[in-house]
Amino acid sequence: MITVTDLRKVYQQGKKEVVALDGVTLSVPKGSIHGIIGHSGAGKSTLVRCLTLLDRPTSGSVSIDGTELSSVRDSEIRAARRRIGMVFQHANLMDSRTAAGNVAHPLELVKTPKDRIRTRVAELLKLVGLEGFENAYPSQLSGGQRQRVGIARALASDPDVLLCDEPTSALDPATTDEILDLIQDLTQRLQLTVLIITHEMNVVKRVCDSVSLLSRGRIVEHGALRDVAGDLDSQLARALLPLPASEPLPGALERGPVLEILFSGDSAKEPVLTGVARRFDIDINVLAGSVETLDGQQFGHLRVQLAENADLDAVLAYLRERGISAKRAAPAAPAPDFADAAPPTSVPSTGEQGGNE
Numbered sequence: 001m002i003t004v005t006d007l008r009k010v011y012q013q014g015k016k017e018v019v020a021l022d023g024v025t026l027s028v029p030k031g032s033i034h035g036i037i038g039h040s041g042a043g044k045s046t047l048v049r050c051l052t053l054l055d056r057p058t059s060g061s062v063s064i065d066g067t068e069l070s071s072v073r074d075s076e077i078r079a080a081r082r083r084i085g086m087v088f089q090h091a092n093l094m095d096s097r098t099a100a101g102n103v104a105h106p107l108e109l110v111k112t113p114k115d116r117i118r119t120r121v122a123e124l125l126k127l128v129g130l131e132g133f134e135n136a137y138p139s140q141l142s143g144g145q146r147q148r149v150g151i152a153r154a155l156a157s158d159p160d161v162l163l164c165d166e167p168t169s170a171l172d173p174a175t176t177d178e179i180l181d182l183i184q185d186l187t188q189r190l191q192l193t194v195l196i197i198t199h200e201m202n203v204v205k206r207v208c209d210s211v212s213l214l215s216r217g218r219i220v221e222h223g224a225l226r227d228v229a230g231d232l233d234s235q236l237a238r239a240l241l242p243l244p245a246s247e248p249l250p251g252a253l254e255r256g257p258v259l260e261i262l263f264s265g266d267s268a269k270e271p272v273l274t275g276v277a278r279r280f281d282i283d284i285n286v287l288a289g290s291v292e293t294l295d296g297q298q299f300g301h302l303r304v305q306l307a308e309n310a311d312l313d314a315v316l317a318y319l320r321e322r323g324i325s326a327k328r329a330a331p332a333a334p335a336p337d338f339a340d341a342a343p344p345t346s347v348p349s350t351g352e353q354g355g356n357e
């Protein structure tokens with residue numbers, strides 16, 4: 001389990017102070033995956049640097065299974081850092097080394113005996129589905145295979161926590177799904193605690209058990225996926241169940257009130273709109289809709305327009321009595337988009353950067 005408590009990071013820019021993290025508190029249980037999503041400048045990279053001890057927090061603490069990491073002495077930083085495996089957007093493999101050589105690198109740095117390295121590297125490559133690719137160089141591997149090598153390297157030091165920084169942003173959708181399935185499988189098999197920093201809501205939908213929205217250094221929303229998705233006022237719900245911007249349809253209902261409705265669980269199975277239409281004897285137009293299964297539960301988000309003569313308060317009361325979240329819609333704004341946080345998609349030279357050192 002990783003626990004972050006009231007983490008603050010203040011940078012000094014000349015005479016000005018920049019508060020990059022402003023009291024971040026979160027806790028992720030073992031065997032689960034937590035997504036952190038946020039706009040550009042929200043503090044995601046700073047959080048990664050503080051968690052991996054590349055930067056010292058100004059105050060607050062980070063602990064893994066009760067062991068405090070944020071106050072370790074400089075001489076112990078390397079050992080502490082080995083408890084967190086790091087997966088990057090681009091695998092950052094060393095071009096001059098084979099897949100096996102890349103995975104071996106963190107083990108060599110801590111002077112692991114050669115025969116132990118050999119067996120451990122074989123185990124790790126098998127674990128990530130790359131048996132038989134020991135001698136391949138990064139240039140001979142696909143993007144997904146390179147990311148698998150990066151994951152194997154991150155696991156070499158047997159970490160408790162896997163910190164994935166935009167792990168799929170450079171991959172195509174099919175490969176993204178494969179890598180996310182692998183991360184999910186490894187989380188279960190190795191009982192890892194996983195944090196995924198991402199701007200892609202699909203990553204959150206597919207693998208995260210819980211999610212936090214980081215904004216200006218603060219966590220402004222957080223919770224289990226099915227809880228945040230069921231809250232019509234949550235930005236995360238609007239991003240998880242996005243509705244496109246819509247205009248009232250010209251015609252009979254043009255001037256009627258617009259509602260947003262969020263169904264979840266059992267209410268998602270009820271013919272609620274038909275119920276409203278019959279009960280109040282009004283026409284209803286669906287302007288936009290989104291249906292998803294999240295964490296095994298079905299959710300529906302609709303924007304509908306009622307006939308002009310509809311008694312809006314009575315309709316809202318009828319829906320709420322049935323456990324359905326509904327409210328008069330604000331102007332038909334598009335769903336929040338965290339894609340401005342997207343890192344560059346061009347693949348940089350892989351260089352000679354090591355992973356978990």
Ligand SMILES: Nc1ncnc2c1ncn2[C@@H]1O[C@H](COP(=O)(O)OP(=O)(O)OP(=O)(O)O)[C@@H](O)[C@H]1O
Pocket residue numbers: 011012013018019020038039040041042043044045046047341342
């Ligand atoms: N070394 C630094 N010195 C001064 N200010 C910094 C430093 N690093 C980050 N900041 C500031 O801290 C805030 C958070 O930056 P950070 O890079 O953590 O955001 P981010 O969410 O990772 O953004 P992006 O998605 O664009 O990478 C920003 O206002 C940034 O300008």
